[in-house]
Amino acid sequence: MQPRNMSMSGVVDLAAVKAAGEAKEKAERARAEAARQGGTGAVPPSSLVIDVDEAGFERDVLQRSTEVPVVIDFWAEWCEPCKQLSPVLERLVREYNGRFVLAKIDVDANQMLMQQFGIQGIPAVFAVVAGQALPLFQGAAPEAQIRGTLDQLIQVGEERFGLTGIAVDPGAEADGAEQEAAEPVGPYDALLEAAVRALDANDFAGASRAYRDVLADDPGNSEARLGLAQAELLSRVQDMDQARVRKDAADNPGDVRAQIAAADLDLVGGHVEDAFGRLVEAVRRTAGDDRETARVRLLELFEVIGADDSRVTAARSALARVLF
Numbered sequence: 001m002q003p004r005n006m007s008m009s010g011v012v013d014l015a016a017v018k019a020a021g022e023a024k025e026k027a028e029r030a031r032a033e034a035a036r037q038g039g040t041g042a043v044p045p046s047s048l049v050i051d052v053d054e055a056g057f058e059r060d061v062l063q064r065s066t067e068v069p070v071v072i073d074f075w076a077e078w079c080e081p082c083k084q085l086s087p088v089l090e091r092l093v094r095e096y097n098g099r100f101v102l103a104k105i106d107v108d109a110n111q112m113l114m115q116q117f118g119i120q121g122i123p124a125v126f127a128v129v130a131g132q133a134l135p136l137f138q139g140a141a142p143e144a145q146i147r148g149t150l151d152q153l154i155q156v157g158e159e160r161f162g163l164t165g166i167a168v169d170p171g172a173e174a175d176g177a178e179q180e181a182a183e184p185v186g187p188y189d190a191l192l193e194a195a196v197r198a199l200d201a202n203d204f205a206g207a208s209r210a211y212r213d214v215l216a217d218d219p220g221n222s223e224a225r226l227g228l229a230q231a232e233l234l235s236r237v238q239d240m241d242q243a244r245v246r247k248d249a250a251d252n253p254g255d256v257r258a259q260i261a262a263a264d265l266d267l268v269g270g271h272v273e274d275a276f277g278r279l280v281e282a283v284r285r286t287a288g289d290d291r292e293t294a295r296v297r298l299l300e301l302f303e304v305i306g307a308d309d310s311r312v313t314a315a316r317s318a319l320a321r322v323l324f
Contacts, residue, residue: 042169048093052103054110061103065128066313068166069100069157071136071150074117074124076108081140082123088143089125092150099154099165100127127153130161131317160323161316162299167220188214188221195227204235229303236261237268249278256282256290260297267301275301276315284322295319 052060052072061070073089075082086104093102107114107122117126117133125136136149157163195210211228214221242265248255249262259282266275279301282294298319302312 042167043098045094045168045170047101048098048168049090049102049104052105052110054112057113061128062131063313064101065132066130066163066316067307068098068163069153070103070128071100071153072103072105072117072126072128074105074107074114074119074122074126076106076122079122085123085125085140088146092143092146096150096154097165098168100150100157101166129153129157129163130320132320160295161319162302188218188224192223192227195224195231199227199231199234202234202238204231204238207231208235225303226306229300232300233264233267233304237264240265254285256286256294260294263297263301267304272305272309272311273315276311276318280315280318280322283319295323 050060061072064070071089071093073082073086075086089102093100105113107119117124121138123140124138127134127136134153136153137145154165191210191214195207195214198204198207198210208228208231211224211231214224215228218224240261245258245261245265248258252258259278263275263278263282266272266278276298279294279298283291283298286294298315302315305312
């Protein structure tokens, strides 16, 4: 069986995606640092390939796709082309070192999933990004084409949804046994403490500078990333006329900047779902630069709340639905 067209341009407008080089470099440094430290959240290489069934699909594919793109390999024991393709995908997922996860689904044992994805023949390869399924290709394919498709998928995940992958610890035990977290010591403690003091004093510019100094040397520092997102948000709303911002947003539903300002106020006021919903709707209504502006602000607000929060997971899925 000949592979189908592997271009993702029909799924996502890649012309609208900016160059992902800087994001990839930062993500790689973050993963390398987490792996070096055996950091919390780093997974063993064996965890990059998982067998998935119908009972675990939501947990192992849908939920995981809010953190990292999940590539699905639909296969069967009797399928000769599958035996050619699967080893290539398994080798590549380790080479890409946490930028995507490979889920293997045996179609004979999971007929319902096969029907839900509309599989007509195998091997068939799909991806799930932020809860949304994307067809990639069908049939055994040349490795160069597979790499090109994976690169496009990763670029979409990084630029559109902020999915920079997961940290891989090559020294971790294959059984994934948890390691005790080290005490948070290091050269950044003084800067982080200074940033917290600046936040407490409403010196948001000073806090931002301190957090940026940490991130310049340690892009994967989660405390600094969260702190910077919070400081920038508080700085933006500090001098807002809340009544006027609310009125402008209500009177001008198509004004992206009005909706962004109101979303900032929503979040500071604890109305997280309202903030996310407002910006998802702004993305849905708009195109071009306005859409990109709303999308980027939504990703920034995700940083304030944290990737593990269920409200962020739900909003990522909603964003995917309006983008794809």
